[in-house]
Amino acid sequence: MLKHFTQFGAELLANPRAIGAACPSSPLLARRIASLVGRPQQSYVLELGAGTGSITAGLLRRGVPMDRLIILERSASLVRLLRRRFPGAIVIEGDAADIHNIVQDQLKLSTSDFSHVVSSLPLKSIPRPVAEKIAAGIQDFLCHGARLVQYTYDLRNGSTSWYERLGHVHSSVIWLNFPPARVDLYSAAGQGRPARSHNQGVRRQVMANSNF
DSSP: OHHHHHHHHHHHHHOHHHHOSSSOOOHHHHHHHHHHHOOOSSSEEEEEOOTTSHHHHHHHHHTOOGGGEEEEESOHHHHHHHHHHOTTSEEEEOOGGGHHHIIIIISOOOGGGEEEEEEOOOTTTSOHHHHHHHHHHHHHHTTTSOEEEEEESOTTTTTGGGOTTSEEEEEEEETTSSSOEEEEEEESSSOSEEOOSSOTTOOOOOOTTOOO
């Protein structure tokens, strides 16, 4: 664990805007995200921006098969760490803005092979044109009906302004994460309500000592 914090600190110092957090995600946050993904057995889960693997570990503990988990991480040093930590997962060094090309050309998979995308990307911290390209690519990727789980430290507005083409299913706040994080669930299958940029109807939940 100390090694992971050290690696995280080095990445934070080298590129703070790309990291977008003061410390790795907590087990509580990882459990909440994993509970929204469940245990897909016949489809793949794509994780964007895995960092040191806190959310990845939560997904695997929840029951996502390691060989069904594809991790896309931009940092070469974090890619090496993730490959050592999760040797059975498919860890790709690449940019989230190129998810279509990576999945179709490099992995020879179709977007319909995926049930969920889990994003830890700090969209508000990276240059807006880049963030808009990533958000557009994710929405195009989900057009077959998969779901997106995105977390953010913007508790009021969350990430809804980035995903206007998706249905916003619900939100919850993990208060005991540091800093507190909001988890938004989106669907491309017409479920939920259109994504909005305000916090009306957000269900805030304290996740301490909870079972998911």
